[in-house]
Amino acid sequence: MSFFTADADACKRCGACIQECPVLILIADKETGMPKMRTGSEDVCLRCGHCVAVCKTGAVSLAPMPPEGFVPLEKELAVTSDQAELFLRSRRSIRCFKQRPVPHDTLASILRGADWAPSASNRRPVRWVMVEDPNKTQQLASMVIDWMTTLRRDDPELAKKYGVAGLIAAWRKGQDCILRGAPHLAIAYTDEHTDWSDVDGSIALTYLELAAHAHKVGACWAGYFIHAVRESEALREFLGLNDGQHICGAQMLGYGRYGYHKVPMRNGLPARWIS
Ligand SMILES: Cc1cc2nc3c(=O)[nH]c(=O)nc-3n(C[C@H](O)[C@H](O)[C@H](O)COP(=O)(O)O)c2cc1C
Numbered sequence: 001m002s003f004f005t006a007d008a009d010a011c012k013r014c015g016a017c018i019q020e021c022p023v024l025i026l027i028a029d030k031e032t033g034m035p036k037m038r039t040g041s042e043d044v045c046l047r048c049g050h051c052v053a054v055c056k057t058g059a060v061s062l063a064p065m066p067p068e069g070f071v072p073l074e075k076e077l078a079v080t081s082d083q084a085e086l087f088l089r090s091r092r093s094i095r096c097f098k099q100r101p102v103p104h105d106t107l108a109s110i111l112r113g114a115d116w117a118p119s120a121s122n123r124r125p126v127r128w129v130m131v132e133d134p135n136k137t138q139q140l141a142s143m144v145i146d147w148m149t150t151l152r153r154d155d156p157e158l159a160k161k162y163g164v165a166g167l168i169a170a171w172r173k174g175q176d177c178i179l180r181g182a183p184h185l186a187i188a189y190t191d192e193h194t195d196w197s198d199v200d201g202s203i204a205l206t207y208l209e210l211a212a213h214a215h216k217v218g219a220c221w222a223g224y225f226i227h228a229v230r231e232s233e234a235l236r237e238f239l240g241l242n243d244g245q246h247i248c249g250a251q252m253l254g255y256g257r258y259g260y261h262k263v264p265m266r267n268g269l270p271a272r273w274i275s
Pocket residue numbers: 091092093094095178220221222223224225
């Protein structure tokens with residue numbers, strides 16, 4: 001089977017696949033009007049699947065992406081724009097968690113949601129570590145405190161910048177300001193020297209946070225933890241990250257102890273319009 005094919009009977013010559021191709025490697029055959037791939041463009045193809053997904057009649061196939069891998073979309077999205085906006089507004093960073101663990105399948109489904117995040121050139125460089133065991137999540141928080149204790153000794157300036165004295169004092173009083181007692185933690189990483197790594201990672205983590213919200217699972221970025229992993233060999237080893245891997249970010253996950261009853265205000269729309 002050739003890399004790109006279009007079925008002559010099914011193809012309506014609408015040109016959608018040609019126009020939607022991000023790297024312009026599809027053209028219309030001069031005689032038949034059928035879409036075809038420019039000769040020798042296989043390596044340029046991003047394997048984004050848009051040509052197949054946009055085809056109304058199912059005429060297009062791409063060899064590396066078997067047809068059964070494409071899920072049909074309902075004609076109309078099930079959610080209205082008002083519902084979608086309310087969904088986005090109602091997501092909050094959750095910092096008080098129930099100890100009840102999130103089922104494995106729900107965590108897997110949240111990760112799958114994040115896998116549809118956009119990425120530069122569809123490279124999809126983000127990999128995940130999911131800390132499922134609540135005891136291990138707690139252990140990681142404790143390791144961050146260990147790192148902070150060393151930082152306070154070795155680099156007081158930086159320690160001051162991160163406010164580690166207060167975080168350590170809170171920990172000693174039984175208050176976890178690092179991972180907030182969350183039962184789970186999702187960590188996104190890429191190979192080092194990946195272009196757009198932090199951007200791709202942040203988008204994937206944001207998708208993860210929204211997917212969690214859709215499952216009524218609370219999430220919160222774990223900023224202190226991210227700083228610590230970038231500096232601490234012990235934490236990297238615990239997570240199985242090698243020197244060539246870069247942590248993009250992490251999200252605490254768990255069922256929120258409280259529901260939110262209002263959407264907090266924002267200060268106007270920080271946008272300039274050029275019209
Ligand atoms: C990169 C990043 C790092 C963050 N780190 C932490 C953190 O370590 N601990 C925490 O409680 N919240 C953290 N947050 C959450 C923000 O404080 C939160 O998004 C902000 O206050 C707005 O609240 P909302 O998410 O509920 O709208 C972080 C957010 C981002 C984007």
